[in-house]
Amino acid sequence: MFGLASDIRHLHPRADWFSNLSFLEGRAFEQLGLDTEARKKYQDFLRYSARLLPGRHRGAWMADPGDSLYLLQREYARNVLEGYVMEPPTLLPPCPPRFAYQPNQPGFPEQRSFLNRKVLHVNVFLERNFGTELGGGVQAAYRFTPTVMAFAEVSAGKHYQSFRLGIPLQLYQAPNDRLGIKLTPFLSFNTLDSLKPDNASQRLTGHFIDGGVRLSLGWYLLPTLSIGAYGEYHLRNRQHPWISPQGLPLYTPNELDVSLYYGFLEQMAVKAGVKNEHLVVGLFMSGWELSWSLNKRCLVVSHFID
Known part of the structure:
Protein backbone atom coordinates (compact mmCIF):
# COMPACT_ATOMS: atom_id res chain seq x y z
CA MET A 1 0.00 0.00 0.00
CA PHE A 2 2.68 2.48 1.02
CA GLY A 3 4.83 1.82 -2.05
CA LEU A 4 1.77 2.32 -4.24
CA ALA A 5 0.98 5.58 -2.45
CA SER A 6 4.51 6.83 -3.16
CA ASP A 7 4.11 5.94 -6.84
CA ILE A 8 0.78 7.79 -7.01
CA ARG A 9 2.28 10.91 -5.42
CA HIS A 10 5.18 10.75 -7.87
CA LEU A 11 2.74 10.67 -10.82
CA HIS A 12 0.29 13.16 -9.27
CA PRO A 13 2.12 15.51 -6.83
CA ARG A 14 -1.23 16.90 -5.58
CA ALA A 15 -2.93 13.52 -5.16
CA ASP A 16 -3.70 14.29 -1.51
CA TRP A 17 -5.80 17.27 -2.58
CA PHE A 18 -7.85 15.44 -5.21
CA SER A 19 -8.21 11.86 -3.90
CA ASN A 20 -8.75 9.90 -0.70
CA LEU A 21 -5.17 8.58 -0.69
CA SER A 22 -4.45 9.84 2.85
CA PHE A 23 -7.56 8.07 4.14
CA LEU A 24 -6.45 4.76 2.62
CA GLU A 25 -3.01 5.15 4.21
CA GLY A 26 -4.67 5.93 7.54
CA ARG A 27 -6.71 2.72 7.35
CA ALA A 28 -3.58 0.74 6.51
CA PHE A 29 -1.68 2.18 9.51
CA GLU A 30 -4.72 1.57 11.74
CA GLN A 31 -4.92 -2.08 10.74
CA LEU A 32 -1.19 -2.46 11.48
CA GLY A 33 -1.76 -1.05 14.97
CA LEU A 34 0.23 2.14 14.25
CA ASP A 35 -2.28 4.54 15.80
CA THR A 36 -0.05 7.63 15.79
CA GLU A 37 0.67 7.33 12.07
CA ALA A 38 -3.00 6.56 11.37
CA ARG A 39 -4.19 9.69 13.20
CA LYS A 40 -1.68 11.80 11.25
CA LYS A 41 -3.03 10.48 7.93
CA TYR A 42 -6.66 11.03 8.98
CA GLN A 43 -5.79 14.61 9.95
CA ASP A 44 -4.19 15.10 6.53
CA PHE A 45 -7.27 13.67 4.81
CA LEU A 46 -9.66 16.02 6.61
CA ARG A 47 -7.40 19.03 6.07
CA TYR A 48 -6.81 18.43 2.36
CA SER A 49 -10.42 17.52 1.59
CA ALA A 50 -11.70 20.75 3.15
CA ARG A 51 -9.81 22.97 0.69
CA LEU A 52 -11.98 24.98 -1.69
CA LEU A 53 -11.08 23.40 -5.04
CA PRO A 54 -11.05 19.74 -4.01
CA GLY A 55 -14.12 20.33 -1.88
CA ARG A 56 -16.06 21.31 -4.98
CA HIS A 57 -14.65 18.37 -6.92
CA ARG A 58 -15.10 15.77 -4.21
CA GLY A 59 -18.38 16.70 -2.57
CA ALA A 60 -17.35 18.50 0.63
CA TRP A 61 -18.79 21.88 -0.35
CA MET A 62 -22.25 20.71 -1.48
CA ALA A 63 -22.75 17.16 -0.21
CA ASP A 64 -23.75 15.08 -3.23
CA PRO A 65 -25.51 11.73 -2.70
CA GLY A 66 -23.23 10.38 -5.42
CA ASP A 67 -20.28 10.98 -3.10
CA SER A 68 -21.82 9.23 -0.06
CA LEU A 69 -18.79 6.96 0.37
CA TYR A 70 -16.51 9.97 0.51
CA LEU A 71 -18.72 11.56 3.18
CA LEU A 72 -18.66 8.31 5.20
CA GLN A 73 -14.87 8.35 5.05
CA ARG A 74 -14.79 11.91 6.41
CA GLU A 75 -17.14 10.92 9.23
CA TYR A 76 -15.05 7.86 10.07
CA ALA A 77 -11.81 9.89 10.15
CA ARG A 78 -13.37 12.46 12.51
CA ASN A 79 -14.66 9.73 14.83
CA VAL A 80 -11.23 8.08 15.03
CA LEU A 81 -9.61 11.40 15.94
CA GLU A 82 -12.28 12.05 18.59
CA GLY A 83 -11.92 8.57 20.10
CA TYR A 84 -15.26 7.11 18.99
CA VAL A 85 -15.62 3.55 17.75
CA MET A 86 -17.27 3.18 14.34
CA GLU A 87 -17.43 0.50 11.69
CA PRO A 88 -15.26 1.59 8.75
CA PRO A 89 -16.81 1.90 5.28
CA THR A 90 -16.83 -1.52 3.66
CA LEU A 91 -15.71 -0.27 0.25
CA LEU A 92 -12.61 1.88 -0.09
CA PRO A 93 -12.09 2.62 -3.80
CA PRO A 94 -9.76 5.56 -4.42
CA CYS A 95 -11.23 8.79 -5.78
CA PRO A 96 -9.52 9.33 -9.15
CA PRO A 97 -7.87 12.72 -9.69
CA ARG A 98 -9.90 15.10 -11.85
CA PHE A 99 -8.95 18.05 -14.02
CA ALA A 100 -10.13 21.39 -12.62
CA TYR A 101 -11.82 22.69 -15.77
CA GLN A 102 -12.97 26.28 -16.13
CA PRO A 103 -16.78 26.65 -15.83
CA ASN A 104 -18.49 27.09 -19.23
CA GLN A 105 -15.21 26.70 -21.08
CA PRO A 106 -15.69 25.27 -24.60
CA GLY A 107 -16.87 21.68 -24.24
CA PHE A 108 -17.59 21.88 -20.50
CA PRO A 109 -20.58 22.80 -18.29
CA GLU A 110 -20.54 24.65 -14.99
CA GLN A 111 -18.73 23.14 -12.01
CA ARG A 112 -19.29 19.43 -11.43
CA SER A 113 -20.79 20.00 -7.97
CA PHE A 114 -23.83 21.60 -9.65
CA LEU A 115 -24.46 18.89 -12.25
CA ASN A 116 -26.70 16.63 -10.14
CA ARG A 117 -28.77 19.52 -8.81
CA LYS A 118 -31.65 21.56 -10.12
CA VAL A 119 -29.95 24.90 -9.59
CA LEU A 120 -30.90 28.30 -11.04
CA HIS A 121 -27.90 30.38 -12.15
CA VAL A 122 -28.03 34.13 -12.79
CA ASN A 123 -25.13 35.68 -14.74
CA VAL A 124 -24.39 39.19 -16.00
CA PHE A 125 -22.25 39.79 -19.08
CA LEU A 126 -20.85 42.24 -21.62
CA GLU A 127 -21.01 41.69 -25.37
CA ARG A 128 -20.33 43.34 -28.71
CA ASN A 129 -23.40 42.62 -30.82
CA PHE A 130 -23.81 42.91 -34.60
CA GLY A 131 -20.11 43.61 -34.93
CA THR A 132 -20.29 47.15 -33.61
CA GLU A 133 -22.65 47.72 -30.68
CA LEU A 134 -21.30 47.29 -27.14
CA GLY A 135 -23.95 46.20 -24.66
CA GLY A 136 -24.65 44.06 -21.66
CA GLY A 137 -27.29 41.80 -20.22
CA VAL A 138 -28.38 39.21 -17.72
CA GLN A 139 -28.92 35.47 -18.13
CA ALA A 140 -30.92 32.93 -16.12
CA SER A 155 -29.36 42.10 -23.43
CA ALA A 156 -29.38 45.66 -24.70
CA GLY A 157 -27.15 48.35 -26.13
CA LYS A 158 -27.78 51.92 -27.14
CA HIS A 159 -29.45 50.90 -30.41
CA TYR A 160 -30.61 47.30 -29.92
CA GLN A 161 -32.42 44.89 -27.62
CA SER A 162 -32.15 41.10 -27.78
CA PHE A 163 -33.86 38.13 -26.15
CA ARG A 164 -32.21 34.71 -26.49
CA LEU A 165 -33.07 31.12 -25.62
CA GLY A 166 -30.77 28.10 -25.68
CA ILE A 167 -30.61 24.43 -24.66
CA PRO A 168 -27.03 23.28 -23.91
CA LEU A 169 -26.65 19.51 -24.28
CA GLN A 170 -23.59 17.86 -22.75
CA LEU A 171 -22.82 15.16 -25.32
CA TYR A 172 -19.82 13.81 -23.42
CA GLN A 173 -17.80 14.56 -20.30
CA ALA A 174 -14.93 12.26 -19.36
CA PRO A 175 -15.06 10.81 -15.82
CA ASN A 176 -11.80 12.62 -15.01
CA ASP A 177 -12.99 15.83 -16.75
CA ARG A 178 -10.19 15.77 -19.28
CA LEU A 179 -12.47 15.87 -22.35
CA GLY A 180 -15.82 17.56 -22.86
CA ILE A 181 -18.12 17.92 -25.88
CA LYS A 182 -21.20 20.15 -25.91
CA LEU A 183 -23.93 21.06 -28.42
CA THR A 184 -26.16 24.11 -27.98
CA PRO A 185 -29.06 25.05 -30.28
CA PHE A 186 -30.22 28.65 -29.72
CA LEU A 187 -32.79 31.21 -30.90
CA SER A 188 -32.78 35.02 -30.62
CA PHE A 189 -35.35 37.79 -31.09
CA ASN A 190 -33.78 41.15 -31.96
CA THR A 191 -35.02 44.74 -32.15
CA LEU A 192 -32.94 47.48 -33.80
CA ASP A 193 -33.45 51.18 -33.22
CA SER A 194 -31.27 53.36 -35.47
CA LEU A 195 -28.36 50.91 -35.39
CA LYS A 196 -25.53 51.74 -37.78
CA PRO A 197 -23.32 48.68 -38.45
CA ASP A 198 -19.75 49.02 -39.67
CA ASN A 199 -19.52 50.29 -43.27
CA ALA A 200 -23.31 50.82 -43.49
CA SER A 201 -24.53 53.90 -45.36
CA GLN A 202 -27.53 54.50 -43.08
CA ARG A 203 -29.04 53.39 -39.80
CA LEU A 204 -31.22 50.28 -39.47
CA THR A 205 -34.53 49.92 -37.66
CA GLY A 206 -36.63 46.77 -37.46
CA HIS A 207 -37.21 43.35 -35.91
CA PHE A 208 -35.83 39.96 -36.90
CA ILE A 209 -35.29 36.42 -35.61
CA ASP A 210 -31.98 34.59 -35.66
CA GLY A 211 -31.00 31.12 -34.52
CA GLY A 212 -28.33 28.52 -34.91
CA VAL A 213 -26.20 25.95 -33.19
CA ARG A 214 -22.88 25.90 -31.37
CA LEU A 215 -20.62 22.84 -31.09
CA SER A 216 -17.68 23.03 -28.69
CA LEU A 217 -14.91 20.74 -27.49
CA GLY A 218 -12.36 20.99 -24.69
CA TRP A 219 -9.29 18.81 -24.05
CA TYR A 220 -6.83 19.17 -21.16
CA LEU A 221 -3.17 18.78 -22.09
CA LEU A 222 -2.01 19.44 -18.50
CA PRO A 223 -3.93 20.02 -15.25
CA THR A 224 -4.07 23.79 -15.90
CA LEU A 225 -3.54 23.95 -19.69
CA SER A 226 -6.20 23.00 -22.21
CA ILE A 227 -7.20 23.48 -25.81
CA GLY A 228 -10.74 24.64 -26.52
CA ALA A 229 -12.47 24.87 -29.89
CA TYR A 230 -15.95 25.78 -31.00
CA GLY A 231 -17.90 26.48 -34.15
CA GLU A 232 -21.01 28.65 -34.12
CA TYR A 233 -23.46 28.73 -37.03
CA HIS A 234 -26.11 31.46 -37.45
CA LEU A 235 -29.15 31.26 -39.71
CA ARG A 236 -28.73 34.99 -40.40
CA ASN A 237 -25.14 34.76 -41.61
CA ARG A 238 -23.17 36.46 -44.36
CA GLN A 239 -24.73 34.26 -47.05
CA HIS A 240 -28.30 34.58 -45.69
CA PRO A 241 -28.60 38.05 -44.11
CA TRP A 242 -31.69 39.74 -42.78
CA ILE A 243 -32.82 42.54 -45.11
CA SER A 244 -33.99 45.59 -43.20
CA PRO A 245 -36.99 47.74 -44.22
CA GLN A 246 -34.37 50.17 -45.54
CA GLY A 247 -33.15 47.43 -47.90
CA LEU A 248 -29.81 46.92 -46.15
CA PRO A 249 -28.43 43.52 -45.07
CA LEU A 250 -27.58 42.66 -41.47
CA TYR A 251 -26.11 39.39 -40.21
CA THR A 252 -24.11 37.75 -37.44
CA PRO A 253 -20.92 36.13 -38.76
CA ASN A 254 -20.44 32.43 -38.22
CA GLU A 255 -17.63 31.90 -35.75
CA LEU A 256 -14.73 29.48 -35.45
CA ASP A 257 -12.40 29.64 -32.46
CA VAL A 258 -9.41 27.45 -31.56
CA SER A 259 -7.48 28.59 -28.48
CA LEU A 260 -5.28 27.57 -25.58
CA TYR A 261 -6.55 28.22 -22.05
CA TYR A 262 -4.32 28.51 -18.99
CA GLY A 263 -6.32 28.49 -15.76
CA PHE A 264 -4.56 30.56 -13.11
CA LEU A 265 -7.62 31.15 -10.88
CA GLU A 266 -10.59 28.91 -10.12
CA GLN A 267 -12.90 30.70 -12.58
CA MET A 268 -10.48 32.67 -14.74
CA ALA A 269 -8.04 31.72 -17.49
CA VAL A 270 -5.65 33.37 -19.92
CA LYS A 271 -6.73 32.66 -23.48
CA ALA A 272 -4.66 32.82 -26.69
CA GLY A 273 -5.63 31.59 -30.13
CA VAL A 274 -7.50 32.25 -33.37
CA LYS A 275 -11.05 33.62 -33.52
CA ASN A 276 -12.17 33.91 -37.15
CA GLU A 277 -9.73 36.42 -38.68
CA HIS A 278 -8.42 37.57 -35.28
CA LEU A 279 -5.29 36.44 -33.43
CA VAL A 280 -6.44 37.04 -29.87
CA VAL A 281 -4.96 37.06 -26.39
CA GLY A 282 -6.93 37.94 -23.29
CA LEU A 283 -8.95 36.73 -20.32
CA PHE A 284 -11.74 34.14 -20.18
CA MET A 285 -14.18 33.94 -17.25
CA SER A 286 -17.30 31.78 -16.98
CA GLY A 287 -18.33 31.95 -20.61
CA TRP A 288 -17.26 35.43 -21.68
CA GLU A 289 -13.94 36.79 -22.81
CA LEU A 290 -12.18 40.11 -23.06
CA SER A 291 -9.39 39.84 -25.63
CA TRP A 292 -7.16 41.99 -27.80
CA SER A 293 -6.80 41.24 -31.51
CA LEU A 294 -3.08 41.30 -32.26
CA ASN A 295 -3.51 41.61 -36.02
CA LYS A 296 -6.63 43.84 -36.19
CA ARG A 297 -5.61 46.06 -33.26
CA CYS A 298 -9.05 46.10 -31.66
CA LEU A 299 -10.85 44.91 -28.53
CA VAL A 300 -12.79 41.64 -28.83
CA VAL A 301 -15.67 41.18 -26.37
CA SER A 302 -17.36 37.79 -26.70
CA HIS A 303 -20.06 36.11 -24.66
CA PHE A 304 -21.75 32.74 -24.75
CA ILE A 305 -22.67 31.20 -21.40
CA ASP A 306 -23.94 27.75 -22.27
Missing part, protein backbone atom coordinates in the same frame (compact mmCIF):
# COMPACT_ATOMS: atom_id res chain seq x y z
CA ALA A 141 -30.00 29.26 -16.59
CA TYR A 142 -31.58 26.16 -15.06
CA ARG A 143 -30.22 22.62 -15.09
CA PHE A 144 -32.80 19.84 -15.51
CA THR A 145 -30.42 16.85 -15.61
CA PRO A 146 -26.62 16.41 -15.48
CA THR A 147 -26.52 16.69 -19.29
CA VAL A 148 -29.42 19.05 -20.13
CA MET A 149 -30.04 22.66 -19.14
CA ALA A 150 -31.80 25.70 -20.62
CA PHE A 151 -31.09 29.40 -20.51
CA ALA A 152 -32.86 32.66 -21.29
CA GLU A 153 -31.13 36.01 -21.49
CA VAL A 154 -31.95 39.63 -22.16
